[in-house]
Amino acid sequence: MTDLDRLLQFAARSRLPEGFGHLGDDGRVRPDRGQETWIVARMTHVFGLAQLSGRDGWDGLVRHGVEALVAGPLHDRTRGGWYAAATADGVPADDGKAAYPHAFVVLAAATATATGAPGGRELLDEALDVWQTRFWDDTEGLAVEEWDAGWSRLSDYRGANANMHGVEASLAAADALGDDDPRAARLRSQALRATERLVHGWARAWHWQLPEHFTAAWEPLPEYNREQPAHPFRPYGVTVGHLFEWARLALHLRAVIPEPPSWLLEDAVGLFTAAASRGWAVDGYDGFPYTLDWADRPVVRQRMHWVLCEAVAAAETLATVTGEATYGVLARRWRAHGEARFADPATGSWHHELTPEGAVAADTWEGQPDAYHLAQLLLLTGRPVRGSVAAASR
Template identity: 45%
Template sequence: MRDPHQPGGAAWRQAEAQRLLEFASRSVLPDGGFGYLDSQGTPDSTRRELWITARMTHVFGLAALAGHPGARDHAAHGVRALIGLFHDPANGGWVESIDSDGTALEVSKTFYGHCFVLLAASTAYAARLSGAEDLLHRAQRVIERHFWDESHGLGVESFSREWTLCEDYRGANSNMHAVEAFTACSDATGEPLWRQRAMSIAERIVGGFTRDHGWRMPEHFSADWSPLLEYNAKQPADKFRPYGTTVGHWLEWSRLLVGLHERGGPAWLLDAATTLFDESVRVGWAADGAPGFVYTLDWEDAVVVAERMHWVQAEAVLAADALYRAAEHEEAAELAEQWWRFLADHFVDTAGGSWHHELGSDLGVSTTVWPGKPDVYHAYQAVVFPDLPLAPAAATALARRGGVA
């Protein structure tokens, strides 16, 4: 039995959740939205990113449902920014970034950003926040009208501001986050169509492309969904489209597949979740001889970017927890205990707050890919989800526990 006060234990995680929220509260910008935090917790007020504001709205929405003081006000602050500042009233949808005056800086419309808007809206709706239902319906309409491609059963990547030009690139990452957002939406609203779409994505990305490539997940595709295995070979450490295969996504998908299985999905989901987890451990952990999961591998399992990302470690402990609970994967439970200690020893920044977002292979702080400590989305979920059922989504589970839904 794990000591509740040791890393990964219930009391430790509850204290860490509070510590993360205190750090994250610094990202609240008085004139709207949330700022990207640097390593000391100072927000960038000159450029506000849609994905940061949406993710922090989701986090504070979960925290509100869990009863954390002040969290409801922060979540409502995020909802207002999504309804107002980031929304494009002329064309619909949400722009990717704005400056301190609310002027759009990056005007493309991305599936990635819109999925996080849907996730934030679903969480806010479960928390019964003012404006959340309207935000949720807007996000559903935009995704259905522009991003969802029924002919492929997947989402397209991005459009110009006026929706007139569609990028000829398709991505697995945005579709992975669509699974998260679509299942949260389905759980919050009771609409099965969104869960069915999430299942369609899993079937194509994991049951199709990933299985066909020996469980090395392709991340980048052409407009007709042909894998582009050499995409960004000359820019291997790209923030959102790195070259090769991203081990952390195998772990994140493992958790999401377990969730779909728990919602009544077929048996292959649990088998695939186990395979992705086991393969990530076999080829991704200490792939260069040092402890930790490396960021990316090439198609021969050689290390491309060796940095250790906090979000990968967060997804690793969550995948291990999910597989232990759903499939009695004993090795996963043992690894989770080791990984929590590793995380606490190296990623948790007890002096500066939050978690270091990136470490080098020497386990020193690195900024090769991600400078600063942008948000607490992955870290907060890592310390909260083990206390919740594997399904429904966290917001719906917390709402039911608190008698809201």
């Protein structure tokens, strides 16, 4: 079985002087690739979870991550916010500021705050201010997607993926701030509003085929990226792993809001059931394909490690919440599949992408970039359901 401590040792190899980098299949960091905010933030979060779970020796890497997000090349200290990526020379690699990486900065800052890391609370305050003033659209009850670097032009695209991680980050930030901070209740309310629109609204109306892409007026774009179906963040069609991930997040949300509506559990079950029944072995090979079309036919048949991690985590969470043995059976079955197919004995992590037949692939994901999905799965197993993985880890 995959060992969390060995996974963390693998993740620690991502350390670079000014942050964390991309890890290859050989277990070595790739400094030539520069840095990406989502990787730096996720790794900071993972090391914070390790510390919160009672493991010694991870506080230094949490501090390093906080310092990277505060003083490193990804942070625009003049205009505010974070670039998505920086080159190996420390130059911003893009001229936009997107909700997806900003959600992970909030998540990393929340977990760092929970550990008591120096500068963590200040980072969280700044990241939340950017999220609230630049990305959260209170009229829509959802987050917008992407600005230019100077915050003057807003993209017409709207996406479910960034909102999903915004829900995750908002719940983690609320837990880190504590109930005495008035922002905590507001963040949980915003998480509920976003979940209600995307899950209880579109996912339910579309028979659990959650549309991922939208216009500026929040009209679904079902044909978006048909010509680039294997996009790592905006693929065409139904993203199976996101159905599992939303199911789990609905249950985290249900655990922390007063008088939670019954639909949170009902919709979590609906999403999970759809993903499990339509996704597993749909092409005749064990495992979940990356994406399906609107007739439940596989589009990108490659197996992504994160999809399986989220499937197991959702099953574990539903088993805890409902007490129904069926979910536990599925969690164990799928976890065994992951250990047999994805686990890499050379690194202690999991291969990020496989062909349907089980060969290592790199069409969408090269190497083993980060430890976020797998570490969260290992830390969620056997723990109570809280608003965030950090709160459960404590």
